[in-house]
Amino acid sequence: MTKKNAFYAQSGGVTAVINASACGVIETARQHKDKIGNVYAGRNGIIGALTEDLIDTGKESAANIAALRHTPGGAFGSCRYKLKGIEENRAQYERLIEVFKAHDIGYFFYNGGGDSQDTAHKVSQIGAELGYPITCVGIPKTVDNDLPITDNCPGFGSVAKYVAVSTREAAYDVASMAKTSTKIFVMEVMGRHAGWIAAAAGLAQEQEGDAPHIILFPEVAFDQAKFLKQVDKAVKKYDYCVIVVSEGVRDKDGKFLSDSGIKDAFGHAQLGGVAPMLANLIKHELGHKFHWAVADYLQRSARHIAAKTDVEQAYALGKAAVELALKGKNAVMPTIVRKSNKPYRWTIGEAKLADVANVEKMMPKNFISRNGFEITDACREYLAPLIKGEDYPPYKNGLPQYARMKNVAVAKKLKARFKI
Amino acid sequence: MTKKNAFYAQSGGVTAVINASACGVIETARQHKDKIGNVYAGRNGIIGALTEDLIDTGKESAANIAALRHTPGGAFGSCRYKLKGIEENRAQYERLIEVFKAHDIGYFFYNGGGDSQDTAHKVSQIGAELGYPITCVGIPKTVDNDLPITDNCPGFGSVAKYVAVSTREAAYDVASMAKTSTKIFVMEVMGRHAGWIAAAAGLAQEQEGDAPHIILFPEVAFDQAKFLKQVDKAVKKYDYCVIVVSEGVRDKDGKFLSDSGIKDAFGHAQLGGVAPMLANLIKHELGHKFHWAVADYLQRSARHIAAKTDVEQAYALGKAAVELALKGKNAVMPTIVRKSNKPYRWTIGEAKLADVANVEKMMPKNFISRNGFEITDACREYLAPLIKGEDYPPYKNGLPQYARMKNVAVAKKLKARFKI
Numbered sequence: 001m002t003k004k005n006a007f008y009a010q011s012g013g014v015t016a017v018i019n020a021s022a023c024g025v026i027e028t029a030r031q032h033k034d035k036i037g038n039v040y041a042g043r044n045g046i047i048g049a050l051t052e053d054l055i056d057t058g059k060e061s062a063a064n065i066a067a068l069r070h071t072p073g074g075a076f077g078s079c080r081y082k083l084k085g086i087e088e089n090r091a092q093y094e095r096l097i098e099v100f101k102a103h104d105i106g107y108f109f110y111n112g113g114g115d116s117q118d119t120a121h122k123v124s125q126i127g128a129e130l131g132y133p134i135t136c137v138g139i140p141k142t143v144d145n146d147l148p149i150t151d152n153c154p155g156f157g158s159v160a161k162y163v164a165v166s167t168r169e170a171a172y173d174v175a176s177m178a179k180t181s182t183k184i185f186v187m188e189v190m191g192r193h194a195g196w197i198a199a200a201a202g203l204a205q206e207q208e209g210d211a212p213h214i215i216l217f218p219e220v221a222f223d224q225a226k227f228l229k230q231v232d233k234a235v236k237k238y239d240y241c242v243i244v245v246s247e248g249v250r251d252k253d254g255k256f257l258s259d260s261g262i263k264d265a266f267g268h269a270q271l272g273g274v275a276p277m278l279a280n281l282i283k284h285e286l287g288h289k290f291h292w293a294v295a296d297y298l299q300r301s302a303r304h305i306a307a308k309t310d311v312e313q314a315y316a317l318g319k320a321a322v323e324l325a326l327k328g329k330n331a332v333m334p335t336i337v338r339k340s341n342k343p344y345r346w347t348i349g350e351a352k353l354a355d356v357a358n359v360e361k362m363m364p365k366n367f368i369s370r371n372g373f374e375i376t377d378a379c380r381e382y383l384a385p386l387i388k389g390e391d392y393p394p395y396k397n398g399l400p401q402y403a404r405m406k407n408v409a410v411a412k413k414l415k416a417r418f419k420i
Numbered sequence: 421m422t423k424k425n426a427f428y429a430q431s432g433g434v435t436a437v438i439n440a441s442a443c444g445v446i447e448t449a450r451q452h453k454d455k456i457g458n459v460y461a462g463r464n465g466i467i468g469a470l471t472e473d474l475i476d477t478g479k480e481s482a483a484n485i486a487a488l489r490h491t492p493g494g495a496f497g498s499c500r501y502k503l504k505g506i507e508e509n510r511a512q513y514e515r516l517i518e519v520f521k522a523h524d525i526g527y528f529f530y531n532g533g534g535d536s537q538d539t540a541h542k543v544s545q546i547g548a549e550l551g552y553p554i555t556c557v558g559i560p561k562t563v564d565n566d567l568p569i570t571d572n573c574p575g576f577g578s579v580a581k582y583v584a585v586s587t588r589e590a591a592y593d594v595a596s597m598a599k600t601s602t603k604i605f606v607m608e609v610m611g612r613h614a615g616w617i618a619a620a621a622g623l624a625q626e627q628e629g630d631a632p633h634i635i636l637f638p639e640v641a642f643d644q645a646k647f648l649k650q651v652d653k654a655v656k657k658y659d660y661c662v663i664v665v666s667e668g669v670r671d672k673d674g675k676f677l678s679d680s681g682i683k684d685a686f687g688h689a690q691l692g693g694v695a696p697m698l699a700n701l702i703k704h705e706l707g708h709k710f711h712w713a714v715a716d717y718l719q720r721s722a723r724h725i726a727a728k729t730d731v732e733q734a735y736a737l738g739k740a741a742v743e744l745a746l747k748g749k750n751a752v753m754p755t756i757v758r759k760s761n762k763p764y765r766w767t768i769g770e771a772k773l774a775d776v777a778n779v780e781k782m783m784p785k786n787f788i789s790r791n792g793f794e795i796t797d798a799c800r801e802y803l804a805p806l807i808k809g810e811d812y813p814p815y816k817n818g819l820p821q822y823a824r825m826k827n828v829a830v831a832k833k834l835k836a837r838f839k840i
Contacts, residue, residue: 013597016589044599074590079600117547161818169436169721172493172822176434179464185717203819273696275714294695297712298586299603301593305724307818387818398581398727398807399623402592 003035004106006325007049008057009042010141011112011119015155016303017314018141019403020109022075023068024318025139026057030065035326040103040410044077046110046119050092050418052099054410067403069315070393072303075405077143081420083119086126086233093126095418100134102413107135107325111318113142113153117333118357124331137321138333138353141314143300145196148359149351150335154317155300157310157386160200162302163189163244163270164387166295167202171211171242174291178240184231184282184290185242188275190299194362195219197299200383201244201374206254210243213373216278220250220372221361222257227278228285230373237287245274304400308389313346320348344385423455424526426745428477429462431532431539431559434494435575436723439823441531442495443488444738445559446477450485452654455746460523460830464497466530466539470512470838474830485682487823490733490813492723494585503539506546513546513836520547520554522525522833527555527745531738533562533573537753538777539703544751557741558753558773561734563720565616568779569771570755574737575720577730580620581807582722583664586715588624588795591631591662594711598660604651604702604710605631605662608695610719612668614782615639617719621664622795631662633793636698638668639783640792642677646703647698650793655708665694666676685704724820726732728809733766740768764805 005032010018022041029036035291041055043046048055055076057065068075083092110120117138124136140147145156167187174185177397191197195217202215213234216222232240249257258274279290313336333356337349367379375383393400428445430438442461449456461475462468468475472479475496477485488495503512520528529541537558544556560567565576587607615637623632634656636642654661671676678694699710733756740754753776757769766806787799795803813820 010596012591027536071592072589078596080597081600146552146745164819165724166722168819168822169492169723170717172491173434173717173721175428176494176498177500179467179497180501187718206819224792273693276693287798291716292714293716293718294712294714295718297590297593298607298710298713298715298718301589302586303589304585309818384817389818390809390815391810395810397804398729398809399584399588399626402588 003037005104006039006107006109006110007042007100008039009049009111010043010074010076010188011045011110011116012078012080013143013300014078015141015143015300016072016158016306016392017154017310018111019068019071019073019075020311020314021139021141021154021318023065023111024315025322026065028319028322032223032322036107036378037104040105041076043078043407046083047081047420049099050420052412052414052418054103056410059406059408061372064403064405069311070391071305071402072301075403076407082115083289085120086122087402093122093336094130096123097127097130097132098414101132105134105408109137109139109321111139111141113144114147114356114358114360117353121331121353121357124353135325135328135330136353137325137329138356139317139321140333140335143190143197144194146194147356147359148361149356151338151346152336152386154279154314156196158306159190159197159299160203160304160383161307161387162299162305163197163200164203165305167201167212167242167244170293171204174240174242181289182291183235183240183288184279186275186279186290186292187244188292188294189244191218193218193360195246196363198244198246199363199367199375199379200387202380203383203387206304209238212244213238213241214243214377215251215373216245217368217372218246218250219368221252222249228282230280233287235286243278245278247274249274250277252406303393304318305400306391307387308391309386311391316348324350340382341385344388423457425457425524426527426529427462427520427525428459428529428632429465429469429531430494430496430498431465431530431536432498432500433720434498435561435563435720436492436726437730438531439488439491439493439495439573440731440734441559441561441574441738443485444735445529445742446485448739448742452742452746456527457524460525461634461825463495465499465501465603466503467499467501467840469516470520470823470834470840472834474523475827476830479826482518484823484825485637489731490723490811491822492721496827502535503542506542513542514550515777516543516704517547517550517552521552523830525554529557529559531559531561532565533564534567534776534778534780537773541751541777543772544773551758555745555748555750556773557749558746558776559737559741560753560755563610563617566614566780566782568776568781571758571766574695574730574734576600576616578722578726579610579617579719580623580803582719583617583620583723584623584807585725587621587632587662587664590713591624594660594662602711603655603708604699606695606699606710607664607710608667608712608714609664611638611666613638615666615782616783617716618664618666619783619787619795619799620807622800623803623807632664633658633661634663635793635795636663636665636669637788637792638666638670639788641672642669648702650705651702655706663698665698667694669694714836723813726811728811729806731811736768744770761801761805764808770782
């Protein structure tokens with residue numbers, strides 16, 4: 001096996017633990033200097049490869065690479081840039097191979113969701129076709145938890161923990177205020193297609209009466225009358241009602257509730273914000289005082305409350321990706337395999353990229369209660385281990401100390417520039 | 421000194437550490453059983469005293485009382501219920517004294533903001549007047565940090581830490597996405613009258629270029645053109661812009677920006693949400709993709725990321741309140757006195773309720789930069805110690821374990837009922 005350089009890139013929305021995967025990749029590669037030369041990272045993801053804008057991770061100290069394990073966001077930059085099909089834009093793929101060739105890159109590690117696994121798969125095909133075979137290994141990442149085959153996706157567990165903790169904390173607040181003030185709290189969470197993140201709020205409930213009292217899933221068409229009845233029931237029984245709503249909740253015609261078609265004070269279309277809309281609806285129909293929150297990026301960047309399980313799995317998948325590549329495995333993605341729930345045990349498995357690409361894993365039907373507002377015991381059993389454990393970052397002066405990368409560019413070798 | 425019972429109540433918006441003060445009161449009272457009999461808590465604050473709905477904290481185990489130190493919200497319930505002036509509604513005050521007399525209450529501890537300190541002051545006056553002298557001690561609490569005399573207010577430090585940490589984390593996320601996606605992140609924080617909480621976001625900035633790039637204070641009239649220019653400058657320089665906006669920001673006519681006068685999809689007035697409004701403005705004027713968050717209750721209930729300094733001070737003030745009462749001090753409030761910044765040292769002082777009541781402490785002018793978008797070094801020096809230290813709650817199954825109170829009612833002794 002001749003020594004080759006490796007290319008690593010982050011793709012799509014970043015998470016609290018995608019850098020833990022990067023850490024796993026780079027630290028493991030550094031342990032195999034006989035087989036892997038430099039690890040080059042794409043600046044802003046795959047765009048860095050297309051524009052030959054590579055970062056030399058060898059210029060980062062061991063301490064800085066280690067700090068990636070506790071640093072949120074994407075340390076080398078990510079992008080939302082989906083490569084087209086090979087038929088539509090062969091030039092993009094040829095350019096990738098050209099850049100890899102110029103920098104003697106023999107390994108391609110792509111850290112992302114479904115689209116990215118598809119890209120990694122295509123790169124492996126075109127490489128072989130163009131006579132420059134390259135070992136392509138995907139590394140799963142997505143807060144949406146929608147990749148197939150793997151039991152769960154790194155990034156999701158930490159969002160799940162954030163949402164469950166925040167729901168519990170806010171509920172303690174609302175419960176205190178309910179007698180004379182706020183009775184309704186609505187928290188909006190991510191998840192445009194699937195209700196995984198909203199479902200995680202259900203973990204905050206340990207006893208009858210605990211929040212959340214209502215979860216609104218994208219999988220369940222919003223029924224205004226039924227919803228208001230449920231709110232009313234909760235307020236009558238517990239004196240307050242905590243609602244967790246997925247940003248992706250839709251009406252019976254499939255239209256996003258947040259797509260209100262209204263204009264704001266500046267006369268611009270008002271985007272997003274299903275939480276304030278529901279809160280106002282309740283105020284108008286039932287008369288209760290409300291508060292609402294939209295966690296948005298806070299939920300997926302909250303490294304300070306990341307789940308230990310999630311951090312460990314993210315790191316392990318980065319490490320496994322390098323090990324698979326060194327074994328000569330191509331067009332694969334390491335996965336999480338659940339061995340048992342009590343005690344929770346998991347191990348690393350392996351999936352073919354061809355089987356992962358462009359397949360979305362939805363929430364099983366039996367994870368949502370019959371009334372459509374709660375999670376089932378089966379769901380709870382699945383979710384519970386994923387938020388386990390705390391993995392606090394180091395603090396200085398009261399603030400978490402996250403890695404500051406140098407991100408030194410590798411000298412360009414190609415004359416041709418590539419336009420994105 | 422004859423033995424008397426004590427009454428404790430929580431007032432106004434609750435915080436991540438108001439229960440730490442309750443813990444300080446109850447644990448200290450329990451150490452002086454020769455002078456203080458039972459500690460009765462008002463169910464839902466002062467309403468519990470008016471309606472003779474008292475909670476016997478003696479029924480709670482020592483472990484449960486200790487757990488209050490790490491439990492957010494108001495364990496006995498709080499209320500937004502301002503007692504009227506004595507002239508307007510003498511009956512309310514007479515009722516309080518009647519209830520205190522019936523339950524042999526000689527100490528009144530009132531844990532709240534400016535209004536509550538005013539109430540405590542009045543109760544002490546009317547008690548003496550009615551021939552039932554009662555020792556009244558206020559305990560400061562408010563995330564708004566607007567009480568006079570005390571250097572800072574318990575509850576604020578933890579919100580400040582939450583806001584600074586969240587700003588830093590979200591900025592790591594946005595910076596990763598800026599090349600091809602989100603360039604703008606707007607986070608809305610509490611503070612209707614003063615910019616203390618928004619200012620705390622400034623602590624996230626350690627180096628030139630760090631977020632937040634813009635802070636909008638209620639103290640500075642919003643100037644749309646100047647604001648957009650500043651956003652544009654940040655995006656050109658750093659490729660992204662993180663904005664932290666106080667919910668209380670106003671235009672030059674003093675009108676809240678969030679008071680939009682618009683209707684939502686249900687035809688109801690759209691309340692709140694200055695963050696989405698600003699994000700949409702930027703999109704419309706500068707064309708950048710955005711994300712926004714409204715932290716709302718999450719920020720003030722986030723006990724999981726409370727500042728150690730804040731927890732310690734909240735507890736110490738509860739303890740000091742009991743000690744002041746035992747020394748026979750009446751109509752006073754313990755305060756935080758800052759002794760030095762480096763190293764940060766503080767001690768407990770004492771203020772007269774007459775001097776505290778109804779005085780609002782605003783942010784000093786020299787805490788806001790000349791351009792109106794940043795905090796100054798003086799502000800940083802003041803704020804920095806308040807977010808210091810972590811004080812994690814215990815976890816089980818990945819979730820913080822907060823106290824569950826029994827809140828057993830004390831048998832009523834009065835025949836007359838009081839209507840709220």
